[in-house]
Amino acid sequence: MADTVKKKRTRRIRETVREETRAAYRQAILDAAAKTFGRLGFHEAKMADIAAEAGVAAGTLYNYFDSKDEIFASMLQQAQERFIEMIQAVSEDEPDPLQRVLAFLQTSYAFLEEGGPLFAIYLRQGGLAEWSRQRLQESDDRLFKHYTALLEETFAEAIDAGLLREDVSPPDLAAMLAGLSDAQVFSWVRRGCPADLIARASLVFDIFLNGATKR
Amino acid sequence: MADTVKKKRTRRIRETVREETRAAYRQAILDAAAKTFGRLGFHEAKMADIAAEAGVAAGTLYNYFDSKDEIFASMLQQAQERFIEMIQAVSEDEPDPLQRVLAFLQTSYAFLEEGGPLFAIYLRQGGLAEWSRQRLQESDDRLFKHYTALLEETFAEAIDAGLLREDVSPPDLAAMLAGLSDAQVFSWVRRGCPADLIARASLVFDIFLNGATKR
Amino acid sequence: MADTVKKKRTRRIRETVREETRAAYRQAILDAAAKTFGRLGFHEAKMADIAAEAGVAAGTLYNYFDSKDEIFASMLQQAQERFIEMIQAVSEDEPDPLQRVLAFLQTSYAFLEEGGPLFAIYLRQGGLAEWSRQRLQESDDRLFKHYTALLEETFAEAIDAGLLREDVSPPDLAAMLAGLSDAQVFSWVRRGCPADLIARASLVFDIFLNGATKR
Amino acid sequence: MADTVKKKRTRRIRETVREETRAAYRQAILDAAAKTFGRLGFHEAKMADIAAEAGVAAGTLYNYFDSKDEIFASMLQQAQERFIEMIQAVSEDEPDPLQRVLAFLQTSYAFLEEGGPLFAIYLRQGGLAEWSRQRLQESDDRLFKHYTALLEETFAEAIDAGLLREDVSPPDLAAMLAGLSDAQVFSWVRRGCPADLIARASLVFDIFLNGATKR
DNA sequence: CATGAATGAGGATTCATTCAT
DNA sequence: AATGAATGAATCCTCATTCAT
Known part of the structure; x- marks a missing residue:
């Protein structure tokens, strides 16, 4: 027994x-x-x-x-899950919407500096090509959309609080910030992923809020 | 005879x-x-x-x-040449630096609406992948740099004229505008390249100059 | 009218x-x-x-x-026809069998010096490969056999006249002479077809008749 | 452990x-x-x-x-290595130069009977065509030259010993013997590589030494 | 289950041949 | 009849995937 x-x-x-x-x-x-x-x-x-x-x-x-495609998809999915977890934590910790946006940027950049050029893959491979969309599971995009949603919510909140312009929709604002941010990432990847990305978060944030005009 | x-x-x-x-x-x-x-x-x-x-x-x-590579390179080069021609013309016609920036945006978007998803390819293929850099001739990049140079000159001029902030360098400003602009293009390509891109030039320009803050 | x-x-x-x-x-x-x-x-x-x-x-x-194959075959056939004509003329003019053999050699070499590496092609392409035999018309080989026959007849005549050994058959003798001759042609082609081939006919003839042994 | x-x-x-x-x-x-x-x-x-x-x-x-070319080259090289080994052994065992020449012939024919039409390829492909020379490594030819050198040395030795004519150079003698030998091989390949090649070594040797003249 | 060689479908490229001008 | 570009079958080679050990 x-x-x-x-x-x-x-x-x-x-x-x-x-x-x-x-x-x-x-x-x-x-x-x-x-x-x-x-x-x-x-x-x-x-x-x-x-x-x-x-x-x-x-x-x-x-x-x-099962296949190369599956490895690729799994890798992306895992990276996104990690990313969303980090973002989600920030989202819950920071009550001020504008500070939360800054924290989003800093968190994203920290993730990128840590994980290397992984997100760049997503930009490149996942961003545009049709075959990629056909191959990747729905679920992958869901995660990405979750991030977008968090961002848009935050912008809506900021507009409601009178902190941001009302004449641009939250989705447009989100796209604009993403673009400013991507430009940094793009140039960072081109420079070989040095350890100066996080520091640039405040510059992006400043331009996004105040624009380029001299005051 | x-x-x-x-x-x-x-x-x-x-x-x-x-x-x-x-x-x-x-x-x-x-x-x-x-x-x-x-x-x-x-x-x-x-x-x-x-x-x-x-x-x-x-x-x-x-x-x-001669090869697939050559087709790819020729296609990019031709597109870039057309693009640079258009931009060059604008550059020479518009004396006011800020208005020139707006014209750059409008011209770019007109080019994209006309040429379809071509620029997107450049963003994706020419931007990041190593093999791409190996394949493309030096000359291709030269054209792209020409565009960047025009933009940076314009920003330097605007800063000198007291129209833009002095605490951000012209290259950084150029990267920021490119990022804002690319975000529009990105989203436009995703939406299937409808005929509304040119109209968004003024939105991008506005955000770039004034930021997202409510005044 | x-x-x-x-x-x-x-x-x-x-x-x-x-x-x-x-x-x-x-x-x-x-x-x-x-x-x-x-x-x-x-x-x-x-x-x-x-x-x-x-x-x-x-x-x-x-x-x-009609095709590449036909060009190849026609070219060979024509060359062979020319060659056989020359050989036939020699055959009819020279009554002494051994002198006729020498004349064959000299004629062959003259043909080669004039016509360049054409015969070398035949040696190489027509000699061994199966596909070649499949492609070439029967008629081509007939011409080559005609030359072989002339040579063998001459050897038979010489043996009858007591000029050559009786213990080696005319076909074997013909093959031997062809081999000695080919070796010259081979080396001549390798050296780039200079104008010294005809002069070597007598050397080949001498070795063929007398062998390499010192007397 | x-x-x-x-x-x-x-x-x-x-x-x-x-x-x-x-x-x-x-x-x-x-x-x-x-x-x-x-x-x-x-x-x-x-x-x-x-x-x-x-x-x-x-x-x-x-x-x-790596490629078809490499297979071709490797095949030739291996065959040549085997061949040279056999010839080298003979070269060292047989002191009498003329007997050594006979042994060379017999060894070559044994190699050919065993290895089939391989040497014929060399004659045809390696011998003349330009592309072949471009493809084959230097090293391949080195082996062939080694064989030629052994033959020429043997002939020089035999001339010194008063066994062969002095009015033909060792390289010419080597070429002649090679020609006689090739003719046999050529005809043997044409007949489909039957098992009678070795037996013909003595015939070739005899003709080479004594010529075709009746004595 | 790890391994690494075998597999063969798939793709870029070549070139003999056809055909519209 | 000459031309030279279009054609597409044929070929070498790659590499994701399978499978025997």
Whole structure:
């Protein structure tokens, strides 16, 4: 009897270990994918490259993912989930809408500096091409939309509080801020992702609020 | 004697016709390439797709271009040349620096509405991916830099005239405006390139100058 | 009436001229083909190359020949016909069998020096590959066999006259001489077809008759 | 500890097996290439043909070689290496120069009977065509030259020993013997490579030494 | 389950041949 | 009949995916 119990426990432990091992492998692959896709883009990044970066054999990738597309999608999804978590936390902590916008910017930039050129992939691959939209699951976009929604809500709140112009709609404001922000990211990626991105959040914020006109 | 002259003239005419036909084909291929690359991106756009879009056989493409890469590069270069011409004209016509900035925006948007999603390709393909930089000739970037230079000069002029803030450098201002502008383009492409882009130039210009703060 | 006659004559003349023109074109193409195939080999020689060498457009080749294969075959056949004519003349003029063999060698080498690397093509392309045998008409080989037959007959005659060993069959002797001769041609082609081939005929003849042993 | 050792040993064995399998595949491909190139020539032999002959898929060829050219070059090089080894051994064993020449012939013919039409390829493809010279590495020719050098040395030795004529240079003698020999090979390949080649070595040797004249 | 080689569908490119002018 | 551009079948090669070990 005791024997059986012991065996069961042993099995359970073994399964736990296995699951943890699997999770570790999966994560290693996703990290390798992020690096490789970020460096080379979707098409130039070969499965062999990702496998080499992860330190496994090419065949191993298929024990964890069904296809290259799935690896790509999973990687994006995970990155977005992390991003949304961070943004969500900021959103709940900061009551002042304008300060919240600044915090959004700083958080985004911190995420980018940490995660490297990952978001750039999204801009490039996920942004425009049709094939990309066909491949990516709906869910991915949902997360992105969640971010957009948070931003728009914040702007609506700020307009209500009389802090921002009423003649531009919250979606337009959101798009404008995103554009200002993307321009920074774009130029940052071009410069090779140095460690000065976060510092530029206040500049973007200032221009967004006050414009370029001399006062 | 008259016969020889006649023959010569006939041949000259025939050659002229041929040259025109060749030019027309070449242009048709470049147009098809712009559409196809714009829709699918470089890798997903197959030579067969471009040929089909142009209404020719796949082999025909190689009577006009050496490779897929060359088609891509030529397409971008041609588009940029057209763009720079338009911008240059504006630059010379408009003496007031701020009005010139607005004209730049309007001209850019007119170009985009006319040329479709072509500029989007540049943003995506030319902007970030390493392979793209390897493939494109130096000359291509030269044109883009020319545009940036015009913009920065204009901003420097405006700052000197006391029209814009002095605490942000012309390159930063240029990047900011480009970001605001790109955000519009981005969203416009996503919406399927409807005919409302030019109208949004004044909105972008307004936000850029005055910011989002309520006055 | 007279008019009709005149027209007829005019037409006949025109037709003659046309035929001559056609023949000239055909010959120009064959000459160009010999040069080009000789320089590049069958596969590396493109129809465009041959056309360029002949000074006509690619399409023109097809007004005179059905295919690349046919050009190749015609060129070989014509060369062989010329060659056999020369050999046949020698064969009839020279009564002494050994002197006739020497004359064969000298004639062959004269043909090669004149016609360039054409025969080398035959050695290379026509000699061994299956596809070549499939492509070439039977008739081509017939000509080659005619030459072999002349050689073998001469050897038989010489053996009968007590001039050559009886323990080696005429076909074997013919093959041996051909081998010695080919070695010269081979080395001559490698050296770039200089004008010293004919002079080596007597060396080949001497070795063939007397062997390499010191006497 | 024991476990780790065991695993290591297992891995080493597996790697050994793998290496052997790889070597076997590589060799199978080279053999198939020799057959296919020998039958069809370089251009007519398609990668699909070689793959079919080797019993693998077309793509597999590229796991062992970078290109068709590399397969061709490797095949030639390997054959030449084998050949040179055999010739070198003979060269060192046989002190009498004339007997050594005979042994060279016999060894060459044994090699050809074993290796099939491979040498014929060399004669045809390596001998004359320009593209071939461009493709093949220098090293390949080096081996061939080594053979020629051995032959010429032997002839020089024989001349010094008063065994051969002094009025023909060793290179010329070498070329002559090669010619006689090639003629045999040529005719042997045409007859479909039957098993009678070695026996003809003495005939070639006899003619080479004594010539065709009746004594 | 890791491995890494085999697979073969897919794609860029070539070039003999056709055809409208 | 000459022209030269259009054609598309054919070919080499790539690489995501499968599978035997």
